[in-house]
Ligand SMILES: O=P(O)(O)OC[C@H]1O[C@H](OP(=O)(O)OP(=O)(O)O)[C@H](O)[C@@H]1O
């Protein structure tokens with residue numbers, strides 16, 4: 001089971017602010033993006049490096065480190081994943097973006113796919129899937145299924161908050177995937193919401209309550 005809970009004080013402080021009742025759309029959006037940046041920093045910490053030779057400021061040849069080979073695609077799950085995009089792209093400005101649209105049926109909690117636009121050469125890329133919430137795991141598993149069907153071989157998941165039920169299900173379906181989160185929360189309620197969670201992240205980011 002590979003879940004990384006990022007206990008950095010900045011992450012925990014910002015997540016605490018996000019949990020407050022009545023938080024504004026502006027603050028929720030800003031914090032989703034900021035925590036997205038910090039989790040991306042952690043999720044990319046084992047990217048392999050290689051030495052390349054450059055000409056340095058004084059004209060000498062100098063060996064420096066570059067990230068090796070593998071290209072990255074960021075995969076936001078619509079809608080709420082878009083709320084983390086700016087923050088993630090700040091650290092990965094050259095990454096290509098593959099968009100997946102899924103809407104959870106509020107009765108059955110099953111994810112309904114409605115959009116898929118993946119970038120080319122996905123078999124050569126590391127996919128970083130971003131979504132604020134991992135609840136039952138249905139949306140994440142469906143996204144990973146899509147990526148693997150398209151040939152993707154390496155996938156990391158970045159979520160602000162995860163429920164134990166969803167983490168267990170996701171890692172059972174896809175044991176090769178790593179999950180990075182600011183919090184492993186307590187449980188799901190009867191409506192499939194994470195407790196304590198953040199409420200409806202999509203509605204808070206888009207102001208659609
Ligand atoms: O783990 P699960 O049980 O699948 O639930 C998590 C999903 O639910 C939310 O999206 P939602 O379907 O509400 O759509 P939205 O982003 O458009 O609001 C959330 O952003 C995840 O994508």
Ligand SMILES: O=c1cc[nH]c(=O)[nH]1
Pocket residue numbers: 133135192193194195197198199200201202
């Ligand atoms: O707690 C939850 C569960 C699913 N989607 C959300 O936005 N919040």
Ligand SMILES: [Mg+2]
Pocket residue numbers: 077078079080081102103104139202
């Ligand atoms: Mg969603």
